[in-house]
Amino acid sequence: MNAPAPMPEIRHYTGVMNWLTTVDHKKIGLIYFWFVVLMGLVGGAFAGAIRFQLASPGATLEALQAAQLAGTAAPMALFNADGSGLFGNYHRYNEMVTMHASVMIFFTIIPGFIAFANYIVPLMIGARDMAFPKMNAFGVWLLFPSAILMITSFFVKGGAAASGWTAYPPLSLTGVGDPGQDMWVMGVHFAGVSSILAAINFLVTIISLRAPGMTWSKLPLFVWATFFVSIIQLVATPVLAAAVTMVLMDRNFGTSFTVASSGGDPVLYQHIFWFYSHPAVYIMILPGFGAISHIFAAFSRKLVFGYWGMVIATGSITAVGFAVWAHHMFTVGMPIWAQNYFMIASLVIAVPTGIKVFSWLATMWGGTIRFTTAMLFACGFLSTFVIGGFGGLILALVQIDFSFHDSYFVVGHFHMVLVGGSVMLLFAMTYYWWPKMSGHMLSESVGKWVFWLMFIGILCTFMPMHVSGMEGMARRIPVYWADFRLTNHLTTGGYCLTFLSALIFFIDLIASYRRPKITVDDPWQINDVQQSFEWATSCPPPDYNFVQVPPIPVIDPTGGKH
């Protein structure tokens, strides 16, 4: 590669100002990344508070039973109905549940994939930066007021939002005058604007800034996935903003959008909310689907099996994903034809998802597999995600959903796809791309510990939840009958393993900066097979990414030769 000529800068910034003024997609990607790591730990700590509360059956429901049975006193609880717990009363528990979900969804998983897309997509398409670099910076900065609003709302009068991340009215209309719920809504607005701007930026970047020769039929699958996800974000997020704005207005401006006695309709709120939030589920998984294809291919030393099948499957999940939202709310009452339609449409989603799963298996088939940590996380993702997916199939069946709705079965299902799916994907992507992003390797031996602890932890946390739910344990309730003691003990133990592995990972992430710099472009030694542009520049890439598009002969990802 030719030595770059020194570039006359317009203005030099150093140190902190270099980061505060940056419009470089790589630095912005890293800001996203560290924001996400931090928020992941915060959200994980909130989950810890929830699990601590549920570690024992609780003080009220259990009190009589426990006295009758064994005479054991309930252990210390974080929340008690009379406010005697460590964190006060059960209202705090509701706040904790709400904020755990909000932090994990809006500040961890969604921006987590945006972090990688920000860093990797311009590299993959051979661009120098995103199409709108300043707007890109604006997008990441907007997450900070959003997070500040939500987290500081714990300390205002009346406490944080406590109506769940779905903010269903009329529950979210209670406590008018206490600003927690309003601050939550404004936080969602900021996160939404950030999300829309990022989506527009990715779309224009992918449409317009592809290097000469990087045609649509050669586009890496991660770029395809980012493209489709950006469409979802662009089209669905304004609808979420509209839904939460209805709550904001009903609370503060005397409107009656969701007040049934004044001609409003709380169920319609749910429809509008899930019109966003079901596609949002795909925002939280599809980019990882794209990335994991690269990881499977790279560590099997093969090309991705069924390139076009993967692209079309991603596209059809995007399209059908907009038409299945009401399976979140079968029990609110809707016509039989609507129930049938939403059931069938939801089941149809399994077809493209199945195509992807089998294509990944076929990618590995006959390959020279190297079980690096990234590959372990990819394989672990495949198994946990398929379990979660089957849970989804069960819940999509109307008749069964009527029994399982708002039980721990639902909680187990969506955690299995979000933690077993999205979070595993994020870990796989981190182990795969961190050398490129930081210029330092993560420890492979520590990584194996992280993986196995997390894999066992996830199974141990969320599988028993399914059992609790089938036995009838309701979600969002801080106390439960002693019959659910065993499954809840398992869940709490699994949580501890998962959080421990996340902490080990966090320490290793920081420690990685002390390891020697990577001197090669392609530390995994995969680019002779994979031919992806991000491995054709240094680790980390220079500010301008490439002096020229790297002169590697691009293998047709569909398998054909030039």
Added chain:
Amino acid sequence: MSTAPIPAAAGHPGPSAPGHLLDEHGNDPNTHIPPPSLWPLLVTVGLTMMPFGVVSILGALPGWGPLGYPLFGVVLLLTGAAIFVGCLMGWCHQIIREKPISHNPAAQQRDLQYFVLLFLTGELMAFGAVFGYFYYRHAVDPNFGPPHGADFHFGGPLVAYATFVLLSSSITCEIAHHALQKHQVNLAKFMFVVTILLGVGFLGCMGFEWGEFIRRGFYPLHPSIADSSHSAFAAIFYTGTGFHGLHVAIGLVMLFMVLARLQAGHFAAHRHFAAVAASWYWHFVDIVWVLLFITVYVVG
């Protein structure tokens, strides 16, 4: 695969001899990266202050030091708004100032046009939620609509005038845009002024209509309709027309800035993206109004 000639990285098709040819500004096209900017962060700082100002005004932050005093909340809100607006203008100014150093103006113009189209798609979805709400309630609730009283009449000639005014403004805006393409600057200026006046006229009509409705008791919390479906209709009426009116106001600001830049001689016959964006935005606002008019006044 042959290795020569090697194409330059995307978006910056400079000379392909690597790293040696500098352009007239002393930049190497092959390693040119966009200059840094503090404005996005400053705009965010302004945006962060505003909601805390509002919460403080509501008196919900006791024990938060100065934030416990509503008066401080007012200061915070206004300061935040001032920082937001000021820094947004600083941001725009930086973009305008950097225009000469961009390497591929044609590609940049095309990207900006994509941006506007995609942004309007998002806007359309936000209005779509309003329409979705309206038609769903209209379908399931026969009482969903305006109240019919002796002294209250929904609709009427005023809104028809308003519609006519807004539709005309779309035509004048288009004439201005065409004049700009032919570099008839004076005609363009005149037509932009006419467009702005018509837009202000539309807002005036709607403001008068709102005032009249509120005076006659058509608002969600008025005792005569608070407990009926008319209340939800009033909510969607004011939200829909208010959200649209906000867009008209933003469009007016954009048109005004276009006019100011036209006065400053910023635009060329082939390169006047801000004018294109403002006119597209204006047409969008117009189309949404037609849909909204049909929805609220004709169907409702």
